Amino acid sequence: MAGPDRYSKVDSVRRLRRVAVCVVAASSLTFLPVAGAHAVPDGGGVGDCMGSFSDICVIAEVPGHPGSGDHSQDGDGKSPGDSAEKPVCEATLMDPQPPASSDLWKGHTPGDGAIYMRACLTGPDNAIDIFWAADPPAEAPVDPAVLARQAVDKMTLLGPDIASPQAAGKYTVGVPMWMWVNRSATSYGPNTASASAGAVTVTATAKVSKIVWRMGDGSSVTCNGPGARYQASQGLNPSPTCGHVYDKTSAGSSGGRYPLTATSTWTIDWQGGGETGQLTEIRQTNMTVSIGELQVVR
Numbered sequence: 001m002a003g004p005d006r007y008s009k010v011d012s013v014r015r016l017r018r019v020a021v022c023v024v025a026a027s028s029l030t031f032l033p034v035a036g037a038h039a040v041p042d043g044g045g046v047g048d049c050m051g052s053f054s055d056i057c058v059i060a061e062v063p064g065h066p067g068s069g070d071h072s073q074d075g076d077g078k079s080p081g082d083s084a085e086k087p088v089c090e091a092t093l094m095d096p097q098p099p100a101s102s103d104l105w106k107g108h109t110p111g112d113g114a115i116y117m118r119a120c121l122t123g124p125d126n127a128i129d130i131f132w133a134a135d136p137p138a139e140a141p142v143d144p145a146v147l148a149r150q151a152v153d154k155m156t157l158l159g160p161d162i163a164s165p166q167a168a169g170k171y172t173v174g175v176p177m178w179m180w181v182n183r184s185a186t187s188y189g190p191n192t193a194s195a196s197a198g199a200v201t202v203t204a205t206a207k208v209s210k211i212v213w214r215m216g217d218g219s220s221v222t223c224n225g226p227g228a229r230y231q232a233s234q235g236l237n238p239s240p241t242c243g244h245v246y247d248k249t250s251a252g253s254s255g256g257r258y259p260l261t262a263t264s265t266w267t268i269d270w271q272g273g274g275e276t277g278q279l280t281e282i283r284q285t286n287m288t289v290s291i292g293e294l295q296v297v298r
Helices: 004-016 046-050 144-153
Strands: 020-025 028-032 057-059 088-093 114-122 125-133 161-164 170-172 180-182 191-197 200-214 220-223 258-272 275-292
Touching: 144 191, 144 200, 144 258, 144 275, 161 275
Parallel strands: 170 275
Antiparallel strands: 020 028, 020 057, 088 114, 114 125, 161 180, 191 200, 200 220, 200 258, 258 275
């Protein structure tokens, strides 16, 4: 399975297809390599730059891969442009094609081939060059790991949807607190999405494998499920799956409340393109709780 560094490089090249400094003069068109650039929204592209063949425009995008949230699968520490690795390149047909009078044809005519743009990550720099070819270049192989990440990005995975404790609730020292979460596709799973490129489709399924509760009093609780919902018939019994007992009030904490965080670990299994793999995503939800003392009236 390809690692995250491979994902970053391949995806960066695909985005680099939209990277260029275009200078149009008369019927000639010159493309210059771009080393540093600024991001532009998706949808821009070299085709936008070349549409009229009469303007000067700048279209640029820095390397990197999109996606929200933490991607906790660790790589080897190398940057996408690590010069020790082979350049990653991708060629695409220029659309629209330059006019027949353009020097880019180098003596050829539109009827005996086409003009292509090749984008490469070469060490710390980006490079773009234009070339004529009689036949279309071979398509870059589809990396299933890249598609797996794209599938995950479609899922909109969230942190735990905390049902208990409640921010407005009143809780007491020494009394067992039951913790549980509401379950939905985006907050607990399972959540399934697919991404395709060419003939390859990758399907990924994500679900929460554990939730770590940091209680604000210095303790943490790891729960391997959503937690059991409290029923009045349970009285003062502790939760059988996910609970905590505070031994001091929150009066000394900021605002008189304990800061509580619930952190989900999403485990994502994917398959497609003859490969399988697993990814991990982390999401967190924050809240505060008030812990008081039971007052005894004599």
